[in-house]
Amino acid sequence: MAFDASVFLDALFSTAFLNGALITVSLALLSHAVGIAISIPAALYISGPPSMLRGLTKVVLGVLRGAPTLLQLLFVWNALPQFFPIFREPWFSPFLAAWIALSLNEAAYQTEINRAALGAIDPGQQSAGTALGMTRFQILRFVTLPQAIRVALPPTANEFITLLKITSLASVISLSELMSVTSRAVATTFQFTEYYAAALVYYLVMVYVLIFLQARLERRLVWNTSVSESEPSMVQKALAFARRS
Amino acid sequence: MVQHMSEMIRIENVSKRYADFVALNNVNLTIEAGAKVVICGPSGSGKSTLIRCMNYLAPHDSGTIAIDGVEPKGRRNIEKVRREVGMVFQNFNLFPHLTVLENCILAPVQVRKLPRARAEALARQFLARVHIAEQANKYPSQLSGGQQQRVAIARALCMEPKAMLFDEPTSALDPEMVGEVLDVMVELAGDGITMVCVTHEMAFARKVADSIVFMDKGQIVEVAPPEQFFTAASSARARTFLSQLQY
Numbered sequence: 504m505a506f507d508a509s510v511f512l513d514a515l516f517s518t519a520f521l522n523g524a525l526i527t528v529s530l531a532l533l534s535h536a537v538g539i540a541i542s543i544p545a546a547l548y549i550s551g552p553p554s555m556l557r558g559l560t561k562v563v564l565g566v567l568r569g570a571p572t573l574l575q576l577l578f579v580w581n582a583l584p585q586f587f588p589i590f591r592e593p594w595f596s597p598f599l600a601a602w603i604a605l606s607l608n609e610a611a612y613q614t615e616i617n618r619a620a621l622g623a624i625d626p627g628q629q630s631a632g633t634a635l636g637m638t639r640f641q642i643l644r645f646v647t648l649p650q651a652i653r654v655a656l657p658p659t660a661n662e663f664i665t666l667l668k669i670t671s672l673a674s675v676i677s678l679s680e681l682m683s684v685t686s687r688a689v690a691t692t693f694q695f696t697e698y699y700a701a702a703l704v705y706y707l708v709m710v711y712v713l714i715f716l717q718a719r720l721e722r723r724l725v726w727n728t729s730v731s732e733s734e735p736s737m738v739q740k741a742l743a744f745a746r747r748s
Numbered sequence: 749m750v751q752h753m754s755e756m757i758r759i760e761n762v763s764k765r766y767a768d769f770v771a772l773n774n775v776n777l778t779i780e781a782g783a784k785v786v787i788c789g790p791s792g793s794g795k796s797t798l799i800r801c802m803n804y805l806a807p808h809d810s811g812t813i814a815i816d817g818v819e820p821k822g823r824r825n826i827e828k829v830r831r832e833v834g835m836v837f838q839n840f841n842l843f844p845h846l847t848v849l850e851n852c853i854l855a856p857v858q859v860r861k862l863p864r865a866r867a868e869a870l871a872r873q874f875l876a877r878v879h880i881a882e883q884a885n886k887y888p889s890q891l892s893g894g895q896q897q898r899v900a901i902a903r904a905l906c907m908e909p910k911a912m913l914f915d916e917p918t919s920a921l922d923p924e925m926v927g928e929v930l931d932v933m934v935e936l937a938g939d940g941i942t943m944v945c946v947t948h949e950m951a952f953a954r955k956v957a958d959s960i961v962f963m964d965k966g967q968i969v970e971v972a973p974p975e976q977f978f979t980a981a982s983s984a985r986a987r988t989f990l991s992q993l994q995y
Contacts, residue, residue, distance in 0.1 A: 631841035634805055635855035635907060636831035645854055649845050726845045726887055 510694050514701035523684035524705045526598065530680065531667040533602055538609030539659075545610065546617035547643075567611035572604070573672050579604040580676040601673035605666065612662055620655035621647065653724045660717040664710055681705055755817065756781040756911050756942045757802055762811035764797060771797040772808065773966040781816075781910070784943045786953040786974075789963035790989055795946045798963065799913050802944065803833040816910055831859060834904030838916040840896045842888040848875065848899050849884040852906045860907065867906070874902040878932045894925030898932055911942035918949060950993060954978060962986045 514520055545564070549557055567575070580600040584590040624647050632642035674683035685702040689695055757779040764772040772794045779785050787795045800806035801813060804826045812819050820829040843851050852871035856862045862870070875881045878898040888896050897917055904912060914933065918926040930952050937943055937956045947953065953960055953974055960977040962970040962985075970983045981987045 625839075625841070627837060627839050627841035628843065630805060631835075631837065631843070632855075634803055634830060634833075634835035634837075635903075636827050636859045637855060638827055641858050645858065646843055650843075653845070 506700075507694060507697055510692075510697040511700050514688060514698050515704060519684050519688070520681070520701055520705065523679060523681035524709070526679060527667065527670045527681040527705075528709055530598065530601055530605065530670045530673065530678075531663065534605035534609050534670075535613075535663050535666055537602070537606035538613045541606070541610035542613035542617050545614040546621055549614065550618055550621055564611045564614055567607055568615070572608050572669055573675065575608055576601060576604045576672055576676055597673065597676045597678040600676055601670070601678050605670065605673075609662070609666055613659065616655050616658045616662065617651065620651040623654050624650050653721075653726075656717065656721060656724065660713060663713060667709055667713075668706065754781045755779075756783070756815070757944070758812075758814040758817075759798075759802070760812045760814075762798075762801060762808045762813060764801065764806065764808045770966045772801070774811070775966075775968055777961065777968060777971070779911075779942060779944060781942055782940050783959070784937050784957050785945070785959055785961060786957040787944065787946045787961045787963060788948060788950075788953065788989075789969075793963040794966040795963050796915055797966075799915050799944060799946050802911075802913055803830050803835055805830075805835070831907055832910045833913060834907055834909035834911070835913045836897070836900050836904055836915065836917050838919050840888070840893070840900045840920070842896055842900055842903070844888050847885050847887055848880070848891070851888070851899060852903045855903075856906050870908075871902070871906050874905045875899070877905070877935070878902045879928075892925060893921045894928045897921065897925075897929045901929075901932055901936070905936075909941075911944065912936070914943070914945040914947065916946050916948075918947065948993070950978070950990075962989070964989075 545560070549560055549564070551557060580597065583600075584595065628646050628650065629642060632646045637645070670680050671682035673680055674686065677683075681702055685698050688698045692698070755778055757777075759775055759777045762772055762775045763770070775794075775798060777798075787799060789795050797806055801808045802815075804813070804820070815829045816832060818825075818829060820826045842848075843854065846854065849868065849871055852875065853862075853864065853867040856867040856870060857864055860867075872881060872884065875884055878901050880895055880898050880902065883891060883895060883899070888899065891899065901912075901917075917933070918929050921929065926949070930949060933943075933945070933952070934956055943956075945952075945957075957974050959971055960974050961968055962972075962977070962981070962983070964985050970977070970981060970986050972981065977986070978990065981990060
């Protein structure tokens with residue numbers, strides 16, 4: 504069976520695929536946003552001196568990191584309504600269930616990233632802020648966090664790419680994200696390559712947009728080099744290569 | 749208790765331990781306003797701990813430390829007292845994500861609530877005092893160690909403190925950069941600010957200090973004017989220490 508370009512293009516520009524991709528990207532964005540919002544205070548908290556409550560928090564984070572994401576999705580979608588009648592109401596949609604499950608999962612991973620990033624900052628920075636009479640919040644806001652963000656940015660972008668792809672697991676709780684749209688199309692037509700190719704294009708476009716944004720953000724966060732000292736441009740690299748060869 | 753107006757830092761019966769290690773053992777020391785005090789002693793003698801206790805950077809376990817007659821209680825009051833005491837660290841501890849100028853205006857704007865323009869003018873004035881005005885827009889990593897330490901001094905001065913603490917300010921510097929930092933400190937000493945300095949630069953101590961505090965094993969062994977300390981130290985421990993410095 505040859506590759507049917509018209510099926511591929513139809514799939515690529517169909518509203519079903521576009522909707523699926525929108526659900527995928529919004530689920531990933533919303534889950535990561537909530538995950539990050541939880542992870543910053545969580546990372547600051549678990550970095551403190553050991554205590555009972557801190558130990559318990561670490562156990563919970565460990566469970567969230569340890570349990571398969573698929574299991575967590577199924578748990579939130581199927582088991583939560585068993586425990587709490589409130590989740591049996593019609594407003595509890597697959598999207599909401601996936602959002603909750605992925606946010607918690609992501610919060611746990613992101614907490615580790617942030618904890619490591621905060622730990623990478625020289626304790627002397629804290630001392631300097633303290634000696635200047637700054638409050639703990641001011642030190643965090645103006646000294647520690649801006650430096651930690653630069654450390655945390657690359658792993659965070661990686662985390663988002665993983666998350667974007669993990670959203671496909673939500674197809675098991677009947678969320679019509681990109682992969683379930685694809686599977687459904689394949690199931691009725693058996694034209695695997697065309698539909699898989701269309702899905703691949705969507706995922707790659709989303710990931711490359713993110714990589715582009717990450718690179719821009721990282722450039723903005725470079726603080727120890729002036730413009731003239733920064734990376735040589737493509738043209739300069741090409742000229743250097745031409746001279747060498 | 750009668751309050752002497754001239755006392756800048758009063759340390760009474762201060763002790764501090766790290767786990768099993770006694771860092772400070774019942775230390776008493778009064779530093780008058782405008783005094784230049786050099787603290788020296790072998791490593792592990794407690795000199796860095798003592799200077800870090802003076803601005804409550806290291807909390808002491810017992811005893812009292814009063815700054816300009818105030819013994820602050822509670823985090824807010826301690827933060828307030830710290831504004832009056834500038835500190836310069838061995839490793840500079842400049843903020844690497846901020847330019848030299850931004851390093852100098854951060855605390856004045858956030859802590860002293862100075863308007864940005866006023867803080868900037870102040871910063872440029874102090875950067876000029878440490879002879880580094882032309883580097884205002886560079887990042888710390890673009891400067892040499894000596895330049896960075898001078899920026900750190902300017903940053904502390906921008907809070908317009910009553911006293912300056914120097915914790916081994918030249919120990920992390922290449923030998924040829926020690927001089928430029930010490931020159932700035934000598935100039936600063938001429939301005940009448942209270943200065944406490946942990947250092948092994950004995951030539952500097954001789955030139956600037958009104959008294960030398962010699963520490964060993966968490967205790968102050970001897971307090972003496974430099975001439976007396978260097979020529980006729982009364983304690984055997986100090987004489988041994990000085991003889992080892994004669995290289």
